Amino acid sequence: MSFAQANRDMLRFAACMKSHGVQGLPNPVSDPGGFKHSLTAAQPNFTAAMTACGHLLPGQQNSDQASAHSRQQVDAMLAFARCMRSHGFSRFPDPTSNGSLTHQMLAQAGIDLHQPAVVRSADGCTTVTHGIISRAMVARFIAGQ
Numbered sequence: 001m002s003f004a005q006a007n008r009d010m011l012r013f014a015a016c017m018k019s020h021g022v023q024g025l026p027n028p029v030s031d032p033g034g035f036k037h038s039l040t041a042a043q044p045n046f047t048a049a050m051t052a053c054g055h056l057l058p059g060q061q062n063s064d065q066a067s068a069h070s071r072q073q074v075d076a077m078l079a080f081a082r083c084m085r086s087h088g089f090s091r092f093p094d095p096t097s098n099g100s101l102t103h104q105m106l107a108q109a110g111i112d113l114h115q116p117a118v119v120r121s122a123d124g125c126t127t128v129t130h131g132i133i134s135r136a137m138v139a140r141f142i143a144g145q
Contacts, residue, residue: 007029009056009057010028010029010057011027011028011029012056013028013053013056013057014027014028016049016052016053016056017049017050017053020045020048020049020052020053021045021048021049022045022046022049047096047105050096050098050100051096051097051098054096054097054098054100055098072132073099073132074095074097074098074099076099076128076129076130076132076133077094077095077099077100077101077129077133078094078095079128079129080122080125080126080128080129080133081093081094081095081101082128083121083124083125083128084121084122084125087121087124087125088117088121089111089118089121091109091110091111092106092109092111093105093106093108093109103144113141113142114142119138119142122138122142123135123138126138
């Protein structure tokens with residue numbers, strides 16, 4: 001993908017996010033740092049906007065294989081979220097439609113990633129993902145990597 005195409009894709013993504021209610025986004029091409037910083041799940045419409053617009057991000061794959069892999073990831077993340085809720089974290093959020101789960105989403109739900117019970121449950125819930133989410137991945141996510 002060319003630099004110019006990536007810029008056009010970012011502008012389309014920003015316009016889509018704005019059209020879905022995400023306010024205050026600067027121009028992603030002229031102010032990429034400000035744009036990235038302004039993308040926060042704290043805005044009420046952020047998750048819905050990402051669901052609607054995420055496919056516009058540069059580098060997104062459109063092949064059937066990528067879609068199948070994404071579907072497996074989303075299914076695994078949904079199973080993981082259900083498992084976490086069944087372990088007493090009733091406010092544990094579902095991932096976005098592309099399988100994303102962010103630290104901000106968890107913080108908004110009141111989930112403290114450093115609470116030992118959360119870590120134990122997350123480690124145990126990896127089994128419901130059939131290898132798509134590993135204990136090592138959970139540890140990296142908790143560490144912020």
